[in-house]
Amino acid sequence: MARARDYDDIPGTYVFDGRRSQQGYQLNMFCMSLNAEANRERFRADERAYLDGFELTPQQRRAVIERDWLGMLQLGGNIYYTFKLAALDGLSMQDVGGAMSGVSGAEFNQMMIDGGRPVDGNRRTGEAPVGQMPEPPSPEIPGTAEHSS
Amino acid sequence: MTTIVGGIGTSHVPAVGAAIDNSKQHEPYWRPYFDKIQPAREWMAAAQPDVCIIVYNDHASAFSLRLIPTFALGVAAGYQPADEGYGPRQVPAVQGHPELAWHLAESLIGDEFDITMVNEMDVDHGLTVPLSVMYGQPSVWPCRVIPICVNVIQYPPPSGKRCLSLGRAIRRALDSYQGSDADGLRVAVFGTGGMSHQLQGERAGLVNVDFDTAFMDELIAEPDAGCLRPHTEYIREAGSEGIELVMWFVMRGVLDDEVDEVFRMNHVPTSNTSNGLLILQNARG
Numbered sequence: 001m002a003r004a005r006d007y008d009d010i011p012g013t014y015v016f017d018g019r020r021s022q023q024g025y026q027l028n029m030f031c032m033s034l035n036a037e038a039n040r041e042r043f044r045a046d047e048r049a050y051l052d053g054f055e056l057t058p059q060q061r062r063a064v065i066e067r068d069w070l071g072m073l074q075l076g077g078n079i080y081y082t083f084k085l086a087a088l089d090g091l092s093m094q095d096v097g098g099a100m101s102g103v104s105g106a107e108f109n110q111m112m113i114d115g116g117r118p119v120d121g122n123r124r125t126g127e128a129p130v131g132q133m134p135e136p137p138s139p140e141i142p143g144t145a146e147h148s149s
Numbered sequence: 150m151t152t153i154v155g156g157i158g159t160s161h162v163p164a165v166g167a168a169i170d171n172s173k174q175h176e177p178y179w180r181p182y183f184d185k186i187q188p189a190r191e192w193m194a195a196a197q198p199d200v201c202i203i204v205y206n207d208h209a210s211a212f213s214l215r216l217i218p219t220f221a222l223g224v225a226a227g228y229q230p231a232d233e234g235y236g237p238r239q240v241p242a243v244q245g246h247p248e249l250a251w252h253l254a255e256s257l258i259g260d261e262f263d264i265t266m267v268n269e270m271d272v273d274h275g276l277t278v279p280l281s282v283m284y285g286q287p288s289v290w291p292c293r294v295i296p297i298c299v300n301v302i303q304y305p306p307p308s309g310k311r312c313l314s315l316g317r318a319i320r321r322a323l324d325s326y327q328g329s330d331a332d333g334l335r336v337a338v339f340g341t342g343g344m345s346h347q348l349q350g351e352r353a354g355l356v357n358v359d360f361d362t363a364f365m366d367e368l369i370a371e372p373d374a375g376c377l378r379p380h381t382e383y384i385r386e387a388g389s390e391g392i393e394l395v396m397w398f399v400m401r402g403v404l405d406d407e408v409d410e411v412f413r414m415n416h417v418p419t420s421n422t423s424n425g426l427l428i429l430q431n432a433r434g
Binding site for chain 2: 005006007010011012013014015016017018021025028029031032034035036037040070073078079080081083084085087088092093094096097100101102108111112113115116117118119122123124
């Protein structure tokens with residue numbers, strides 16, 4: 001069983017540690033490739049063919065095609081990498097933040113203007129909810145005991 | 150010997166760069182922030198550093214998961230703005246200072262900081278946005294820059310304590326610099342990133358201004374205590390990307406133990422971030 005980390009109880013947070021880095025290496029390096037305009041053009045022209053160049057799992061591939069931003073994180077994606085794909089789609093960080101937390105980009109932006117998501121109620125999984133309580137992350141991490149996917 | 154003109158702690162929010170590049174500073178969303186930072190820009194114009202040492206993190210631009218240096222020092226003559234996935238920022242290229250950078254490398258490694266030396270890397274918003282914050286939109290950056298890139302994306306990042314120690318080692322290096330331009334060379338140091346923010350997951354959008362205020366207070370008055378804050382406390386209290394704040398301790402370490410607070414600003418929100426700016430100078434005794 002993989003050692004538990006003291007940040008595992010922080011809700012709605014996918015700490016990009018070695019467990020996630022192993023799981024998401026190919027997914028993140030696909031995103032990294034989008035730093036080059038020539039690659040962005042190739043990806044826009046034929047997403048599926050472009051993705052064939054990376055050894056993604058079927059779940060990762062589906063998450064990319066469906067632009068499942070939260071799913072990508074759960075499959076080892078890192079937000080700085082996956083945001084490159086979002087930028088290619090013309091999305092803002094508020095759009096992606098909204099998509100990951102179940103609201104529209106406009107609603108998310110308004111939450112920020114109103115002072116952001118409060119830390120009270122959002123420190124630990126199971127804490128009494130204040131405002132919108134996120135669900136805990138599903139630990140689809142290789143090597144963790146309960147969910148060996 | 151070099152002169153330390155001051156230390157600057159600043160967020161490096163990409164949207165600030167985009168607002169400047171696209172002349173949005175006067176729009177209602179942006180105007181309050183740009184009004185607040187005006188005194189900092191005036192301080193910078195008067196301070197006139199010849200060299201800015203900018204401690205920042207690369208965001209999957211020059212480095213990727215392929216190679217993850219914990220501390221990397223730019224020793225090049227120049228650096229181009231990076232294409233981060235949506236085209237490079239239209240800002241001037243950054244001019245380096247190889248002579249001082251190589252002195253830093255030699256001194257730091259002699260001081261047991263086994264830093265990675267980098268001859269070729271593009272610099273992303275982590276470095277160019279702080280320049281824009283302090284200088285606006287000049288046709289040429291008015292200072293040379295030595296980039297010090299810290300890994301804070303692949304967990305675990307270095308500890309706050311290690312960052313403070315690195316800053317103190319940089320100070321020893323600056324104090325011993327005897328290069329061709331050493332006499333009276335004016336140096337500023339930037340610690341960038343933060344403040345509280347979380348970009349990822351269902352908890353995205355987290356902001357904790359009380360934490361940010363306490364962080365600044367402690368950084369100024371009790372850095373040796375503040376640097377011991379565990380990583381998990383940053384993530385829990387300041388959001389997963391709030392961990393970038395460890396880089397402010399490098400800046401703090403370059404300064405004297407006693408400092409004066411010259412300027413402080415915090416603005417919420419900028420994009421998804423609590424946007425902070427702090428200027429410190431060595432105390433005037």
